Amino acid sequence: MKLRLNYRTASLQVFQAMTNLQKASSDSSLDIVLQELIKIRVSQINGCAFCLDMHAKDLMKHGDYGNHIVLLNAWREAPIYTEEQRAALALAEAVTLISEQGVPEDVYAEARKHFDEKEFMELILAINTINSWNRIAISTGMFPGCFS
Structure with missing residues (x-):
């Protein structure tokens, strides 16, 4: 496998925008285990090996x-x-x-049973952030260990 390009150095503006988006998402009140489960599930759907590897390892840091x-x-x-x-x-x-x-509507209603308006928007941000990361990783050819 070969990395197509390094997103970190290809565009400082894009890198900073994604870093800011990730910081906003990470600074939420959502449980860290929940955040990692979301990242893994979305990455499964999108087929992003880089993010699956990273977030599975991140989740394991929080317990078994x-x-x-x-x-x-x-x-x-x-x-x-x-x-x-x-x-x-x-x-x-x-x-x-x-x-x-x-x-x-049933998906929205079930989510709102468990999450208030602020938490719901934090969920939306978390979901959209990992979708963006997946699309960057897949488009640039990232794979587990590509930056090692």
Whole structure:
């Protein structure tokens, strides 16, 4: 595998914009485990190996979440996820695949049962931020270990 280009050096403006977006997303009140689950699930949908590798490792720094990572692709059938996590994962999938059916009312309503307006917007920011990172990583040919 070969990195097409290094996004970090190709455009300082883009790098700074993404860094600012990531900082805003990371500074949210959302649980860090939830944030990492969102990042992993969205990266699974988008097929971003670089982000899957990074965020699976990041999640494991917060405890033994190996089963959460392994079962994430089938989270609806796995009882280890909380209702809050399920609501966030459903929203993450809907937003990531928004061209298919938008965000269905039932997905929105379930998310709002668990997250107030501010938290809901923090979820939207987190979902959109990882989608942006996935698209940068895939477009530039990033892969696990490409910057090592």
